[in-house]
Amino acid sequence: MYAVIQxxxxxxxxxxxxxxxxxxxxxxxxxxxVFDRVLLxxxxxxxxxxxxxxxxxxxxxxxxxxxDRKIIVFKKKRRKKHRRKNGHRQRYTDVRVDTIEG
Numbered sequence: 001m002y003a004v005i006q007x008x009x010x011x012x013x014x015x016x017x018x019x020x021x022x023x024x025x026x027x028x029x030x031x032x033x034v035f036d037r038v039l040l041x042x043x044x045x046x047x048x049x050x051x052x053x054x055x056x057x058x059x060x061x062x063x064x065x066x067x068d069r070k071i072i073v074f075k076k077k078r079r080k081k082h083r084r085k086n087g088h089r090q091r092y093t094d095v096r097v098d099t100i101e102g
Contacts, residue, residue: 001043003100005035005058014058014097025093029064033095041102056102063094 002015007022014020027033038056041047047056073086 001041001100003038003042003056003058004040006037006039007035011039014060014100016097016100018097019063020060020095020097021092022095023093024065024091025062025095027062027093029062031062032098033060033062034058035060038102041100047102053102056100058097059099059101060095060097063096065091065093067091 035058038053067089070087070089075084
């Protein structure tokens, strides 16, 4: 069984027992979260929402937060002695999908 959920403008395909990397959430490690915006539920038969599947939801547990690898942003204007180097590390929330209902 699998589902396609929407969380803050992004779509994720999830399966029970799978770990998913979501954008940073304001939730502590060990708390349960419920995703009500389910766009598709698949398995033996596929149920497609228009836009959401009625009565479907995904329950998950927050495992913690982490940072991704650093990316380097380098900007340069030729012949002008202008260079700028900047780094960025995106923060994510690690979530384990427990059950898919519906």
